[in-house]
Amino acid sequence: MTADAPVVRAVNVVKIYQTGGLPVPAVRGVDLTVEAGEFVAIMGPSGSGKSTLVHMLGGLDTRTSGEIWLDGRRADTLSESGWAVLRREKIGFVFQFFNLVANMTVADNVELPALLGGVSPRQAKERRDYLLGELGLADRAEASPAQLSGGEQQRVALARALANQPRLLLADEPTGNLDSRNTRDVLRLLGKVHGQGQTIVLVTHDARVASMADRVVSLLDGQIVDDGAIPKSRRRPLGAAGDVVELRS
Amino acid sequence: MRQSLLALLAKEPAHGYELKQALETIFGGAYPSPNIGQIYVTLGRLEKDGYVRSVDVEQANRPNKKVYYITAAGREALETWVEEPTEGPRVRDEFFMKLVLAPMTGLSDRMALVNRQRRHYLALMRDLRELAERTDPANRVALLLIEGAMLHLQADLDWLERCQEDLP
Numbered sequence: 421m422t423a424d425a426p427v428v429r430a431v432n433v434v435k436i437y438q439t440g441g442l443p444v445p446a447v448r449g450v451d452l453t454v455e456a457g458e459f460v461a462i463m464g465p466s467g468s469g470k471s472t473l474v475h476m477l478g479g480l481d482t483r484t485s486g487e488i489w490l491d492g493r494r495a496d497t498l499s500e501s502g503w504a505v506l507r508r509e510k511i512g513f514v515f516q517f518f519n520l521v522a523n524m525t526v527a528d529n530v531e532l533p534a535l536l537g538g539v540s541p542r543q544a545k546e547r548r549d550y551l552l553g554e555l556g557l558a559d560r561a562e563a564s565p566a567q568l569s570g571g572e573q574q575r576v577a578l579a580r581a582l583a584n585q586p587r588l589l590l591a592d593e594p595t596g597n598l599d600s601r602n603t604r605d606v607l608r609l610l611g612k613v614h615g616q617g618q619t620i621v622l623v624t625h626d627a628r629v630a631s632m633a634d635r636v637v638s639l640l641d642g643q644i645v646d647d648g649a650i651p652k653s654r655r656r657p658l659g660a661a662g663d664v665v666e667l668r669s
Numbered sequence: 670m671r672q673s674l675l676a677l678l679a680k681e682p683a684h685g686y687e688l689k690q691a692l693e694t695i696f697g698g699a700y701p702s703p704n705i706g707q708i709y710v711t712l713g714r715l716e717k718d719g720y721v722r723s724v725d726v727e728q729a730n731r732p733n734k735k736v737y738y739i740t741a742a743g744r745e746a747l748e749t750w751v752e753e754p755t756e757g758p759r760v761r762d763e764f765f766m767k768l769v770l771a772p773m774t775g776l777s778d779r780m781a782l783v784n785r786q787r788r789h790y791l792a793l794m795r796d797l798r799e800l801a802e803r804t805d806p807a808n809r810v811a812l813l814l815i816e817g818a819m820l821h822l823q824a825d826l827d828w829l830e831r832c833q834e835d836l837p
Contacts, residue, residue, distance in 0.1 A: 463787070463830075464830070465831075607798070627791060627794045628798060628819060628823075630794070632795075632798075640833060640834070646780075646784035648784075648788065651789070653792040653793060
């Protein structure tokens with residue numbers, strides 16, 4: 421709400437799953453603040469709670485206790501429909517499962533959030549053309565999701581998430597299904613929108629993606645064990661991958 | 670470096686500076702630029718081993734230039750090198766030594782070591798990514814070298830994660 425409120429503020433957030441037998445803690449007291457324009461990568465082994473955390477930040481999973489504030493507004497107490505409105509207005513999602521609307525074209529899938537957000541059809545189309553172009557999907561606009569490969573669907577999901585220029589982009593392994601060339605397209609687009617001020621929180625085990633971030637948060641057993649900036653490398657500025665490529669005489 | 674110089678000389682005779690330039694052109698920014706002194710030292714050793722020979726070529730207005738060419742023994746050594754399987758990369762063990770031994774001395778705890786190392790790897794990855802962006806897209810050799818370096822770094826990070834999970 422207020423101009424200087426952080427985009428995300430999680431306070432002592434806990435998630436305990438209880439499916440039948442014993443309660444299983446997935447997230448155990450996480451505090452996380454993300455300021456406007458920040459790019460935060462969340463890393464950690466599988467089962468460390470990273471996906472659960474971003475799902476809770478987007479309201480796709482409820483927290484057991486703690487508080488979640490988005491853009492200065494308390495969000496963890498919202499109803500499901502309250503979350504739906506908040507998401508439509510403020511959040512773009514890219515998840516491991518793509519959730520594209522099956523009976524709509526790629527173009528319509530990408531335009532939909534912008535149209536729902538009240539943007540004019542002409543602007544929605546311009547934004548869609550730009551995003552699909554950046555992701556190398558310009559010629560797939562009229563295809564249906566079922567005709568796309570997994571990697572293409574994932575990129576469409578990213579385009580859709582960015583269509584509305586959301587206050588917050590949340591992503592869970594956004595390059596999980598991509599080969600290295602498509603990953604490059606995704607990285608380039610993430611770098612561009614981040615440069616334009618897009619706030620990004622993403623879960624990844626891909627170091628190329630994480631190295632784009634300003635800050636890395638590492639989770640272990642549902643707790644944050646490290647949270648800080650990626651340092652400037654101590655190496656001389658020009659090229660030379662000397663640490664990995666070695667000259668031997 | 671011995672073998673790269675031999676391979677370049679197998680293509681055509683050259684002097685030291687030409688070899689340096691050839692290495693830079695072929696491998697691009699991903700390869701640490703070889704220092705000219707290092708090249709001459711290596712050429713000297715190759716000459717002593719009988720793998721290359723040199724001739725002085727007279728130049729107008731300038732000191733003579735030493736041009737190196739490969740010998741039959743050099744060609745044979747090169748063939749052996751090309752044909753034998755290349756050793757796999759070794760695990761980068763210096764950090765692992767710190768991780769295992771430092772906590773025993775009370776100098777540092779493992780969590781802090783792993784966290785610092787992770788951030789360092791990510792900084793290296795950012796360098797590699799930026800290097801790839803600056804590299805001529807037509808230079809497939811340089812780009813593949815960078816991609817190889819990235820894949821190694823990713824494996825190092827994955828291993829770091831395993832260390833953090835399994836070492837108390």
